[in-house]
Amino acid sequence: METRKTFSALLIILGILLALLPLSGNRSFNAQPDTLLPEVLDEETSFTVDEIAEFLVREDSTVQLIDLRSPDESKKMTMPGAVNIPYQDFIKKDPEIFLRDKTIKNVFFSNGDIESSYALVFARGLGYRNTYAIKGGVTEWIRTIVEARFTGDRITARENALFETRRRAGAMFTELNSLPDSLKARFMESKRFSARKLDGGCE
Amino acid sequence: MKFLKEYRFVIFIVMIVTSLILIRTFNQGNFRYDAVRWAEPSLSGSNILTEDKVKSINGEKLIIDLGNNPDVSKRFRESTRVMDPASILEKENIRIMRGNKGPVILASSDISVSARIWMVLSEMGLKNLFILQPENR
Numbered sequence: 001m002e003t004r005k006t007f008s009a010l011l012i013i014l015g016i017l018l019a020l021l022p023l024s025g026n027r028s029f030n031a032q033p034d035t036l037l038p039e040v041l042d043e044e045t046s047f048t049v050d051e052i053a054e055f056l057v058r059e060d061s062t063v064q065l066i067d068l069r070s071p072d073e074s075k076k077m078t079m080p081g082a083v084n085i086p087y088q089d090f091i092k093k094d095p096e097i098f099l100r101d102k103t104i105k106n107v108f109f110s111n112g113d114i115e116s117s118y119a120l121v122f123a124r125g126l127g128y129r130n131t132y133a134i135k136g137g138v139t140e141w142i143r144t145i146v147e148a149r150f151t152g153d154r155i156t157a158r159e160n161a162l163f164e165t166r167r168r169a170g171a172m173f174t175e176l177n178s179l180p181d182s183l184k185a186r187f188m189e190s191k192r193f194s195a196r197k198l199d200g201g202c203e
Numbered sequence: 204m205k206f207l208k209e210y211r212f213v214i215f216i217v218m219i220v221t222s223l224i225l226i227r228t229f230n231q232g233n234f235r236y237d238a239v240r241w242a243e244p245s246l247s248g249s250n251i252l253t254e255d256k257v258k259s260i261n262g263e264k265l266i267i268d269l270g271n272n273p274d275v276s277k278r279f280r281e282s283t284r285v286m287d288p289a290s291i292l293e294k295e296n297i298r299i300m301r302g303n304k305g306p307v308i309l310a311s312s313d314i315s316v317s318a319r320i321w322m323v324l325s326e327m328g329l330k331n332l333f334i335l336q337p338e339n340r
Contacts, residue, residue, distance in 0.1 A: 003206045029234035029326050032291050040319045088246050117318035118245045
């Protein structure tokens with residue numbers, strides 16, 4: 001009888017331990033550390049601001065920019081087409097809400113590289129392989145794209161194409177951010193609408 | 204003895220489940236449960252230290268020079284170790300970091316490298332882990 005009591009007590013303790021363990025699978029990294037680390041250190045997981053400028057100019061609908069800054073910072077100035085998901089919300093909420101669509105590239109950016117790097121590892125650790133980060137963030141975007149100036153005497157065809165892409169992306173950025181907040185969403189919606197029409201979709 | 208015989212099947216299952224839980228919880232080579240909890244210092248930015256703050260820390264601090272910041276080893280000569288980012292998860296490196304009694308500070312001229320490594324190591328359960336803020340920020 002005594003042994004049965006001890007055994008029951010052990011089972012109850014084990015049950016309590018199990019109940020206290022946070023066993024929610026989708027909130028724990030499911031990758032192995034030694035496969036995740038080389039993956040997130042790979043250059044392939046980062047886009048340069050020039051690559052992003054090209055996506056914007058081409059109106060590439062397979063790329064979704066995610067602004068991890070605060071709503072205030074994002075309202076003041078953001079990249080065309082970006083959705084604002086503050087870093088804190090991204091970490092605390094279920095990432096499935098934001099990263100559900102596996103057919104698009106989700107590209108994180110912040111002011112610099114810190115939050116976007118954290119978010120990249122966090123998302124990839126949870127199994128969202130379609131996530132990337134913009135190298136240098138908004139700071140690098142402004143320095144390279146918005147403030148792009150050609151200062152040389154001669155320009156090669158390649159440099160000219162790069163400069164033209166930067167100029168057009170910079171113009172989109174300035175156009176969007178000079179609008180009042182109330183019109184920004186409508187501006188982006190109209191851009192999406194024209195892109196869909198060009199793709200041959202019906203509205 | 205009779206009891207053990209009677210319940211041997213239940214005891215066997217309980218032992219397996221318990222061992223699996225213990226392995227998963229205490230295995231230092233794996234990620235820990237509850238990703239949000241381990242990422243928490245990154246939400247407040249409390250995991251980022253300035254150089255002055257690092258200098259003011261007394262005690263056993265360990266600065267990990269991630270290889271592309273030649274000045275770090277010079278500035279913090281006595282407490283720096285160079286580790287290649289790609290091999291930071293080698294057993295010996297993990298043992299050194301876990302064995303250090305004070306803060307472990309990741310330093311790189313490219314903060315995206317230290318931030319990515321910070322998140323990986325934190326999710327593996329390394330505590331007292333920080334990032335050295337580069338000077339130009």
